[in-house]
Amino acid sequence: MPQADIGIIGLAVMGENLVLNMESRGYTVAVYNRTPEKVDAFIQGRAQGKNIVGTKDLATLVGSLKSPRKVMLMVKAGTAVDEMIEQLTPLLQKDDIIIDGGNSYFTDTMKRQTFVESKGLRYIGTGVSGGEEGALKGPSIMPGGTPSAWPEVKELFQAISAKVGSNNDIPCCEWVGPNGAGHYVKMIHNAIEYADMQLIAESYFVMRELLGMTPQEMADVFAEWNKGVLDSYLIEITSHIFQKTDAETGKAMIDIILDKAGDKGTGKWTSQNSLNLGVPIPSIIEAVQARYISAYKSERVAASKAITSSAQKKSYDRKAFLQIIHDALYASKIMAYCQGFALLKVASKEYDWNLRFGSLALLWRGGCIIRARFLEEIKKAFDEAPDLDNLMLSPYFKDALSSMEANWRICIAESVLAGIAVPCFASAITYFDSYRTVDGSANMIQAQRDYFGAHTYERIDKSGTFHTEWLSS
Ligand code: NBP
Secondary structure, eight states: OOOBSEEEEOOSHHHHHHHHHHHHTTOOEEEEOSSHHHHHHHHHTTTTTSSEEEOSSHHHHHHTBOSSOEEEEOSOSSHHHHHHHHHHGGGOOTTOEEEEOSOOOHHHHHHHHHHHHHTTOEEEEEEEESHHHHHHHOOEEEEEEOGGGHHHHHHHHHHHSOEETTTTOEESBOOOEETTHHHHHHHHHHHHHHHHHHHHHHHHHHHHHHHOOOHHHHHHHHHHHTTTTTOBHHHHHHHHHHHOBOTTTOSBHHHHSOSOOOOOSHHHHHHHHHHHHTOOOHHHHHHHHHHHHHTOHHHHHHHHHHOOOOOOOOOOOHHHHHHHHHHHHHHHHHHHHHHHHHHHHHHHHHTTOOOOHHHHHHHTSSSSTTOBTTHHHHHHHHHHOTTOSOGGGSHHHHHHHHHHHHHHHHHHHHHHHTTOOOHHHHHHHHHHHHHTOSSOSHHHHHHHHHHHHOOOBOOSSSOSOBOOOTTOO
16 A cells, blocks of 8 residues: 555545645545545545545555554534544654645634643644635635644745745645634634625625615625725625626525525634634624524514604715725724734733734635735734734825725715615724723723722722712712
């Protein structure tokens, strides 16, 4: 049997495509899948004639690998990963490496690394982004774990990752940090993706409801926007989505799809983690909540009949209002990144990861779902000020926000007046306004807390904690 460079476990869409990607870069890959028929189907199908070795049991898979052995799991996140680790550890030898390439929760990765290392092995938990096409052609890869494992996989991972730069030679794959750092960064990527998608959905909603635009007209707008500062994968696919026609009805596909959004949990994980760490990420949380409220379809339909609203739609100059929506989208998108990076900053300290924020932005320039032109600017912002508290303070984003601000406000105000729900837009501008407010309203919260619970407060004129007997005269 040939000595394979790596073993992959899990031949669903991601696993198969990653295997083909690795093989296409000159690596020999051994594969295993719990259901053995899938190994046969793969070997006789897409893997035929390639340097791919099918195996039907884990001992054979492990036996076919070069030392130190590298086994990568591409199985469903959760207990499947634990089961595979349990079965693999007795078969591996000192310094061999188990890699989890699924969407595992970062604290699970931390626990698994501790367990795997207790067996004398090494562990990598890596984010892999880009869906099935990315896995095949070049994903963004965000590895973290046992530091000494990185040099062992670096060449392979960087070879299969997406490339960017004028010579297309900068890999979208770099070591992120120890233990759960890779999976954490992938989780934040997904959370920003939630906000980005919701903001695009709200832009579409405003175009449809306020401007009465057709899918084809909106396709043209998004295609045009993709040539400017909004240039990104999600804007590009949005333009394509508007052009697709339903084969059965001949109608635009977007008009056929029910407005109930699903989710796989990474937005929820990020929201929960932000609450645990006390970091405000309102636009990301709103994007998750917007999916939840979308699922209340029958209640929404009933409420639309039961509740009459005084909201009124006006007529707008379409060209001018499209610029207004554009600016609202761009400014709100910046807020989503400000929040994502603010959370990364606190998490890096909390978990002792020493994350390099600019380098993370570069990982997302290609291959992944949030790939976008303006990630370069995020890199530059952190290069100029590595300890930047919030991205909105960097000169580039400060200028961008100030030029968009007026239109951003108009878009949200007009949508609210017209009764069009734009939760992510609204939370983004509220974050912007809250973050730059000197004297806010929390003094009232503190007064109330002290009134009913003697929770104490701080004063503006001297240090210390104070309590007032509110009912005494
Ligand atoms: P799925 O997440 O659908 O998982 C299917 C694979 O897991 C199959 O190979 C299946 O084997 C295996 N599996 C299951 Br289910 N339970 C198992 C168990 N107890 N023991 C061993 N194997 C088990 O596959 P996917 O969509 O290719 O995703 C793989 C990973 O990559 C996931 O963690 C996912 O979240 C992540 N990811 C997916 C995408 C995407 O776009 N799909 C993008 C980025 C990351 P079987 O054939 O025997 O059932």
